[in-house]
Amino acid sequence: MKDKFWYQIKSNFNLKSILLIILLLIPAYNFALNNNNKCDRFHVGTFIYESKVGKIIIVRREKEEIDYREYPNHYIRQSVKWISSCTAEKKTLEMNDPILSPDSINKSLNSITYLHILETFPDGYFYKTMSLMGETDSYGKVQLYKGSL
Incomplete structure (x- = not known):
């Protein structure tokens, strides 16, 4: 029992x-x-963030991103490949901005950086970017862009 x-x-x-x-x-x-x-939600769309040189507008499509300092003349065009939901590999394809020196443009072309979305919000996300060598380039907050281009 x-x-x-x-x-x-x-x-x-x-x-x-x-x-x-x-x-x-x-x-x-x-x-x-x-x-x-x-x-x-942030793989495609139009976003904005504040940088050292002013506001940057990001127009992100499925496989391409263009970051505009002054729309449409001053920009950086990059290919985008999403490795995971929150991490993208970006390769610089073209740069057209007079504040960038020819040396920095030549050094940046074809370079690869990684975008890591660290935290999401209803109106944007916190991110960090890293170089191919694993060095952190920048941190910041990106918001949905509500204006017109």
């Missing part, structure tokens, strides 16, 4: 433990899934 009692308690405990673990894993999985999907 005593053995049967302990067996019943062990069975109930194991069943409750398994159920508790499942109930704890579902919200964690859901959070991870939703957090990644939040980055997908």
